[in-house]
Amino acid sequence: MKLKIIVLLSLIASITYGQNSPKVLKMSLDQVIQKARGESPEVILSKARLDNSKWQLKLFNTRLKPQLNLNAKLPTLTRNIIQDNITQEFVSVSSMVTGVDLEYSQEIAKTGGRVFASTGLSRNDDFGNVFGDPVSYLSNPITVGFNQPLFTFNDWKWQQKIEPLRYEEAESRFTEEQETAASRAANLFFDVYINQIRLKTALVNKANADTLLRLTRGRYSVGKIAENELLQMELSNKRSESTIASSRLDLQTSTEQLRNFLGIKEAVTFELEPPADIPEIIIDTEKALSEAVKNRWETISYERRLLESEQDLVKAKKEQGINGNVFASFGFSQTGPTLPEAYANPTNAQQVVLGIQIPILDGGRAQTAIKMAESNLKVAKLQVEQDRINFEQNIILKVNQFALLRDQAILAREGNEIALKRYDITQKRFTIGKIDVTDLNLAETELDNSLTSYMQALKAFWAGYYELRRLTLYDF
DSSP states (O other): OOTTHHHHTTSOOOOOOSSSOOEEEEEEHHHHHHHHHHHSHHHHHHHHHHHHHHHHHHHHHHHTSOEEEEEEEEEEEEEEEEEOTTTOOEEEEEEEEEEEEEEEEEEETTTTEEEEEEEEEEEEEETTOSSSOSEEEEEEEEEEEEEEEESSOOHHHHHHHHHHHHHHHHHHHHHHHHHHHHHHHHHHHHHHHHHHHHHHHHHHHHHHHHHHHHHHHHHHHTTSSOHHHHHHHHHHHHHHHHHHHHHHHHHHHHHHHHHHHTTOOSOEEEEEEOOSSOOOOOOOHHHHHHHHHHHOHHHHHHHHHHHHHHHHHHHHHHHTSOEEEEEEEEEEEEEESSHHHHTSSOEEEEEEEEEEEOOOOOTTHHHHHHHHHHHHHHHHHHHHHHHHHHHHHHHHHHHHHHHHHHHHHHHHHHHHHHHHHHHHHHHHHHHTTSSOHHHHHHHHHHHHHHHHHHHHHHHHHHHHHHHHHHHHOOOO
């Protein structure tokens, strides 16, 4: 039988072992890629990291929104002996204080300050007061104020720029990790497919070897060939058995790797359908570069890293100089033995606090910290520039390499077709006794090698394509 059957066997059925055969999954390369992008454990983990980044950004944004807090002072009982400030006698005191405050506050990101408004009420029960009212109330109907740092580093201002970039970077990373999963899945797809082809080829070669061994034994029995040729054919037959065993092991291993990568729990075998042809994909270098710069997380990372270094420099300068803080509040308060009296005719209550800190002697610490931050910023700029260059050079290299992969795959396919024809002719000539077993074995080896080369070239082409998609996050 002509060995063109090897070509037909490239569209293979799944390999089953024993009576309890596992489930057969018929999948094309596109189907494997889509499953890897959506269901592989690596992508699921990446999605969880993206969700975490999303909640981090939301948490930051909530800190910039108005806050309303209710602070309750549960009954606080005090029983003690203290010295009276007037009589200087030691007296026993026994009291209980309860209270509640409601505060509305808002962070001001542009200035780093905070404004607030509050209202509150406290009650004091004096159990040892036998001359006056045992109960008194303290009300603060309304108090408004602000707390504003002066000359200090405003962390809010910088984080408003950096935190959204972190999330953008996480989104871009997730998209890239999906393409990474696609690239990995393509490699595993062809690993399984190549091993299936190798096993089928090994089975066909074994069947041919059995047929040729019987023919050789017949020739030897009538004295047409020497014993050496018979022994060489028997050795070739044994090698084909060994090839089958190793091919089975390779197929089982690659099948498990693909199954695990796709997150498939049950035992399966794959019936894989490779792409029907080698498509002509023309990738323009400038297009690849522009898409990579627009889509990749590294581009966002460069901006974030520079912002963080600039932030550190501003922080170093601000923290080493004059620092101050202004706190001011204005409101009303009143006290009385009853609730109505505690809110009647409230009096003004103001508080203004201005604090200033001026460094006088620090042993050169301030200047050193600033110089270090300036040096770090310079290093960050140089590193980002070098990373940009490496990033672009890698894209250009991969585009140039991909241009050759299709040509190599086509050449390997043509070489395999030639090797197949040569083996077909060689087998016929051996059958009629025109050549010896050495020439036959050589033709079979060349056929196996050419088929392997073609499969590897096909794998390299698709792996190169999905690698470019990963590097540019663009579907060409």
